[in-house]
Amino acid sequence: MSEQQIKVAVLGGGSFGTALASIAADNGARVRQWMRDAALVEQINREHRNGRYLPNYAMNPAVEASTEMAQVLEDAELVLIAIPSKAFRSVVQTAKPWLKPEHILVSTTKGIEQDSFLLMSQVLEQETGFTHIGVIAGPNLASEIADKQLTATVIASYDALTRTRVQQALGCGYFRVYASNDRHGVELAGALKNIYAIAAGMAAALGMGENTRSMLMTRALAEMSRFAVVQGANPMTFLGLAGVGDLIVTCSSNLSRNYRVGYALGKGDSLEQAVESLGQVAEGVNTVRLVCAKAREAGVYMPLAEGLYKVLFEGVPARDMAGYLMLGEQSSDVEFILPREAVQQAHRESGEWRE
Numbered sequence: 001m002s003e004q005q006i007k008v009a010v011l012g013g014g015s016f017g018t019a020l021a022s023i024a025a026d027n028g029a030r031v032r033q034w035m036r037d038a039a040l041v042e043q044i045n046r047e048h049r050n051g052r053y054l055p056n057y058a059m060n061p062a063v064e065a066s067t068e069m070a071q072v073l074e075d076a077e078l079v080l081i082a083i084p085s086k087a088f089r090s091v092v093q094t095a096k097p098w099l100k101p102e103h104i105l106v107s108t109t110k111g112i113e114q115d116s117f118l119l120m121s122q123v124l125e126q127e128t129g130f131t132h133i134g135v136i137a138g139p140n141l142a143s144e145i146a147d148k149q150l151t152a153t154v155i156a157s158y159d160a161l162t163r164t165r166v167q168q169a170l171g172c173g174y175f176r177v178y179a180s181n182d183r184h185g186v187e188l189a190g191a192l193k194n195i196y197a198i199a200a201g202m203a204a205a206l207g208m209g210e211n212t213r214s215m216l217m218t219r220a221l222a223e224m225s226r227f228a229v230v231q232g233a234n235p236m237t238f239l240g241l242a243g244v245g246d247l248i249v250t251c252s253s254n255l256s257r258n259y260r261v262g263y264a265l266g267k268g269d270s271l272e273q274a275v276e277s278l279g280q281v282a283e284g285v286n287t288v289r290l291v292c293a294k295a296r297e298a299g300v301y302m303p304l305a306e307g308l309y310k311v312l313f314e315g316v317p318a319r320d321m322a323g324y325l326m327l328g329e330q331s332s333d334v335e336f337i338l339p340r341e342a343v344q345q346a347h348r349e350s351g352e353w354r355e
């Protein structure tokens with residue numbers, strides 16, 4: 001922590017916003033948390049507990065909750081925005097009258113905006129034109145953080161001040177903050193891994209084993225990096241916490257909401273039932289739709305995402321899709337070493353190429 005107490009505003013009263021507010025307060029910051037639900041504000045201020053999103057965890061009592069945006073943003077230095085992608089822009093617009101260029105604005109949201117295909121840091125840039133903008137991503141299950149399980153995350157920003165202040169505000173004995181200057185790559189990784197967490201939950205529900213999960217996660221990484229390169233991000237970023245790290249946790253844990261949606265689907269629920277019974281955001285459902293459309297447009301090969309799309313939206317049974325994917329084109333393990341096209345060419349030359 002710096003000598004002077006940092007003032008942090010958290011926008012969002014969900015599980016991640018609440019976990020981050022508590023970390024910052026544990027770390028000595030003055031923390032105010034904005035949410036629209038007055039009853040929840042009352043409960044947090046009275047009981048220091050978020051009964052709706054993290055009912056079993058004691059929050060740091062220093063966190064002050066409020067429905068008043070002006071009060072929450074007043075003299076704040078760092079603003080953490082933990083609002084699902086669907087509502088992100090509208091909340092930023094609500095906050096805008098009180099935002100100043102000196103503010104450090106950090107999105108924690110792992111999603112993509114529906115109509116624009118913008119990531120949340122781009123929405124922040126578009127809405128404010130400010131320079132201190134960053135994103136947090138990594139293997140960060142909110143309830144484990146609330147339980148003070150040792151955790152690491154990434155603050156990614158093109159701006160050094162943003163990276164440093166977030167490391168100072170949040171880095172503590174149970175939360176380690178690594179820095180990256182590939183904001184686009186880190187943010188894309190956070191959004192893309194949700195797709196594969198749904199697929200992993202589905203595979204688990206179908207009784208598939210650890211070899212299958214391992215194959216799925218590793219091929220997901222290949223697919224995510226392939227997409228990211230076409231989007232101008234650095235594929236090396238995907239080897240870090242926001243890529244491999246978050247893929248491991250969300251493809252393995254029942255605490256991930258995306259994984260749980262996949263599991264419910266694998267057990268036979270409809271998509272509507274699975275999403276409704278979750279009662280919280282599972283960004284991956286929307287992300288798979290947006291990413292598949294973008295990948296088709298850009299000609300990026302994403303068989304896993306496409307397969308999941310067909311299961312979610314075209315009624316293809318998950319087990320049939322898995323079988324179909326196993327018989328897809330013979331491909332390369334690490335494409336940055338042996339290009340996929342070289343494998344295809346060799347098969348063509350052998351006269352046994354399957355389109």
Ligand SMILES: NC(=O)C1=CN([C@@H]2O[C@H](COP(=O)(O)OP(=O)(O)OC[C@H]3O[C@@H](n4cnc5c(N)ncnc54)[C@H](OP(=O)(O)O)[C@@H]3O)[C@@H](O)[C@H]2O)C=CC1
Pocket residue numbers: 012013014015016017018035036037053082083084085087090091108109110111140141142143279280281283
């Ligand atoms: N939970 C986790 O483990 C992690 C989540 N994230 C990311 O953080 C983002 C936020 O997630 P999380 O906190 O978990 O989400 P939750 O679903 O737990 O909570 C969402 C919060 O956003 C609020 N909200 C939704 N729509 C609006 C709106 N139109 N206006 C105002 N407030 C709104 C909700 O308010 P209300 O209750 O009133 O509806 C609630 O406070 C997600 O994109 C997720 O990917 C990242 C890392 C870990």
Ligand SMILES: O=C(CO)COP(=O)(O)O
Pocket residue numbers: 110138139140141142194197246249250255256257258259281282283
């Ligand atoms: O991103 C997360 C953990 O890093 C949380 O994942 P879910 O949104 O699937 O719960």
